[in-house]
Amino acid sequence: MTDVDVIVVGAGGGGLTAALAAHDAGAGVVVLEKAEHAGGNTALSTGSVPGAGTRFQAAAGIDDSASRLATDLLAQSGSHDADDLARLLATGSAALVEWLIDTHGVDLRLITDYKHVGHSVPRLHAPPSRKGRDLVADLLRAVRATDTEVLVHTPVAALLHDDEGRVTGVRVSGPRSGTYDITSHAVVLAGNGFAANRDLLREWAPAIAGFEYFGSHSSTGESLQWALDLGARLGNPTAYQGYAAVAYPHGSITSWTTVEMGGVLVNGAGQRFGDESRGYSGYADAVLGTPGPWHVVFDTTIRDYVAGHEQEFAELVALGGARECATVADLATFCGVSRSALTTTLASAASAASGDTKDTWGRTDWGFGPLHPPYVAVRSVPGLFHTQGGLLVDAHARPTTDTGPIPGLYAVGGVATGISGHTGGAGYSSGNGLLSALGLGHLAGTHAGSLAR
Template structure:
């Protein structure tokens, strides 16, 4: 059976690939990054779902109709009912699919801004975007090794153009890999992400929102609108390209306040009760309002720096995030309200009054800023606080390629372009004028699955009289792969096969060839000479840094130091033997 080409290795592309395999199609996945994952790995709040098993277990009375209404309200005048109906109507199934197929823990459910019910799912320990993406990524990589006739993955493969036949159907893609231009044939699913880091010469961002050009961004440098530009070049229609979401809570690094790329403060930090305070120590907005509204109020208020403040109760609810941000120097812990007031340059009684006034709001459930949902615990001045400085940041592009409810890319006349599909942030119109928190991962999974279904059906139709026979044969193979997948353990991500464990045993550290003292490691603390310690192993990560999905800064923070605690908060233990076995140069002297 012919293949489907998936361009992009984030959650949308991975969800499309797994759905294609379930439908019996073969997959060629092309990703221009050295590691798959894209921005999906950075998503921190969770994935939305209405009517999920987790919600039922918690007694949350949510349903697709309520979620549809919340999303349509957020999308405002640009609401596309057909796409919103797909997004919300298939949301519960998407969450259940992740839990059942990939054995993920998504049992915690929170309410984010703009939602009338708690519906944003996550689990313990790790950022949900990373967990979801790595589970799918590792499963697909294992299948590429065990069934290379079904799955091929090519990284550092930059797709440059789409190929059409004389009838106007997309029949393949041209890409550059290892310095060579190659051509692959088959229908194409674009899952290349957005353009909120598009600072290139033909930037969509500069063309459609030039006033945002100088803002910092949360996006990786790969988000340059590649998929949009390639499809537009062959006659595709675009929609809402001017709709660029500015997120209110980008984390300001005190050491690099002007850094162009910033980490995002998870919306869940406000969801558990965090307050936004201006430089006078006062609240100025409903912290759980839509992102564009909160951003607008920050600019309107203008009293920077603006701080996100979590009290002890909120900090406990989202302890992992706080530890992560504190570890990176992006958040600071204060042991009392008095210490926080001193940091802010305020008299203690000023900050205490803010807390006392908010406690009155909590008790009355009536907020002058319109807040409707509150945490149960009152704020005490004699408490500990986790605090970070916030700034608006480029975050998400609602605009993109115009698609229909089957994820088919349409042309300028409104007709589907045969053989071309889109999923995730590359597709526009799904979220209208403003995206709700928790719906980015959802859009990736839902439309990844929809595009996989549509592309598989299209492929079978194109095969002709052999389609039924091929579908039966490959359906049996897909069933075998599904059974193999469901037999994996309930860890997240799924465990690597035995061959990966052998890789780990073959590293110098495991065989005891070399050992280094802490003092020796400390000498290697620069960008061009960087060692770190992880779980008693010494790694030379100098060559690996440019390829690190989290960026060089995430590693340099621990240059010459023990990074075990931070590493284990974010990664499964098998990440090193799977992706960077050559970095292990020895073990730590005892």
């Protein structure tokens, strides 16, 4: 006799999706969250989920397919420890998006005005606000509509397992929850990665241990260690998702759409230092490699366009985080750099954006074209948002050992091996985190739920 069919550890996007899928498969579910609120890193994201071949793309005249998404993902990431997982998630992406919308009323809309990093066609589906907290709110509403309990302030301290290594439940232990055991047919680990654990960063990904962290502080990695103790294997441990331009001191991201539409990043010498079209994650290490302070520079046309489409950026503008500068001289003063150096930098970028010359750094995609005054600048810093290394899993999201999957255990999102390359941040395509979280959540919940039948 068990207390519940499926236990989900973590109430972010992956855990809530797993709970919905397990319920749809006929299981009784409980979700345990150690933090005060549900959401995790999903709540801090833009809520963008890649879906390749959805009916929404077809209605917009966008020709896409799972194979095209897989090709795009692997072109961005290169070969890594989870190539097959990237293909698997691409294959299920359209059905995932349509299931969330049609079955559970999650409000996702196809973003058609730009493609974003790593994608050859528009395929990101996001809340109208483009805020992850709204995606979490929809998922939480849908989970509660199934009468599934979501218990916050309920930290899991350990996995329960039998002598043969089958996972049979969890031990809860916390100051508010008390200490007790819950038994189940299956446990889904959905507690994200280890970016908030400096000891694990130094052990598994020392190159990024010095990054300032802007993700969920509940991403402390203990669930990975529980599975490793049962013989699970770690994949892509040094890969990560960084962000090259976190607005300072505001702490919100400077929408990378400002760069995709033609903006540039300049360093403390008033110079560009690379090809910004590498993407917000891949460019983070370039920022750290050049002296600051750093600024994202664009113009009022780009500012108004992005503010009209992205609520978080509009809020940054309203808070004064995007300074309008009438002239290059004003811009140089705000950025604290040489006027002549900045004038040369902007002139060179404008020439490349106009197609008159080749860009020194090899950039070819300039969005709206050359920047024009009035200019806009956001002071920014690079940061770490989440790790992309995790447990190697099979097609049902079960962590695997040298001899096969661990029975009764599943891993989704940041707990599982990411699909963003073997090392570094350059392999991250927009939406990879939520594709892994929600995609694996759907697979894990469906399979785990079937064990109850």
